[in-house]
């Protein structure tokens with residue numbers, strides 16, 4: 001049977017990191033001068049951010065392969081009172097609310113079907129302290145009218161949701177607020193906003209102790225314009241890594257991938273599962289750790305993944321669940337309730353897709369158990385509903401590739417939100 005299965009071999013590059021791409025455009029728009037961005041992710045989500053910024057007078061021009069963001073200085077956006085359509089992108093919605101919260105404007109925030117179900121009350125609550133609000137009040141989901149503040153109000157807050165989007169929204173609001181504002185974070189979430197602000201010499205201070213981190217931002221002070229090079233997205237690389245690990249006779253090298261420790265939970269868990277992964281050529285680029293990842297076919301073992309790992313691994317659970325289907329034993333993923341409010345309810349979407357394939361998977365509100373198998377039920381036509389969720393679509397596509405069985409995946413086109421060259425990249429390394 002193995003003879004019929006494809007193997008995956010080769011060296012590839014992965015498109016730019018989505019989180020850093022959004023931030024390069026948004027923070028670049030606040031710089032004093034022109035920010036050149038290399039390897040920007042050209043995907044629907046990032047284009048949603050780009051289109052929105054242009055409405056506020058930010059010129060963003062493509063020359064060759066690079067993008068040039070013409071910074072308008074901190075607080076320098078032009079007035080616009082209209083609609084921002086964030087498409088499928090939670091990062092666009094939440095970060096832009098942060099950026100716009102200190103301007104006296106009224107914006108109609110909208111998004112697609114999936115984004116319109118995602119919680120926004122948590123970001124509004126945080127931004128209310130700067131003087132912003134949304135109408136109707138107490139409406140947790142878009143569409144709504146977002147009202148910026150006439151003057152950003154200095155504030156000190158504690159973040160009680162482990163979300164980098166919320167933290168970043170707060171940082172962007174604090175950037176245009178007079179005086180020093182502080183935010184206390186008790187979960188370690190991705191820190192690209194802090195790193196980029198530091199790299200551009202913003203007036204930001206970080207104090208870390210054992211269980212918490214305090215961010216202080218001295219607002220209304222200028223930030224420099226410097227070139228930003230976006231590393232490959234580890235969340236996209238994860239699909240290629242796991243493809244190699246769970247296929248026979250495979251070896252894939254992925255160049256120039258973001259290795260920021262707040263994002264590499266996936267590598268730590270996979271190593272615990274006995275994955276053959278090596279990291280090479282580590283270096284720091286624009287304040288971010290970057291390197292090459294080599295992944296080889298492996299005999300995976302089940303793992304117990306505790307709640308504290310979740311923020312460092314939040315986008316990788318769907319493809320990690322696929323890896324668990326190939327691991328010996330029962331894996332457990334704990335403290336993952338946040339997955340229920342991503343682009344889809346990711347626990348439910350994965351369960352609905354995997355159960356008919358004969359995978360032993362069970363869940364509670366905030367956990368999942370998966371037992372590895374080598375007898376998938378593949379005798380009939382396989383239909384998967386990705387529910388407008390790019391990472392669900394890509395996870396099941398990887399499974400179909402490894403099993404060499406075509407799946408009909410509804411909403412597969414959503415892959416364009418983060419990884420438009422996904423199937424092309426797989427075809428490049430696929431050897432029959």
Ligand code: S3P
Pocket residue numbers: 018019020091162163164165166168189190314315
């Ligand atoms: C992101 C943060 C994460 C992640 C999302 C991108 C970011 O969301 O799931 O894909 O760029 O800040 P939360 O911070 O809401 O968990």
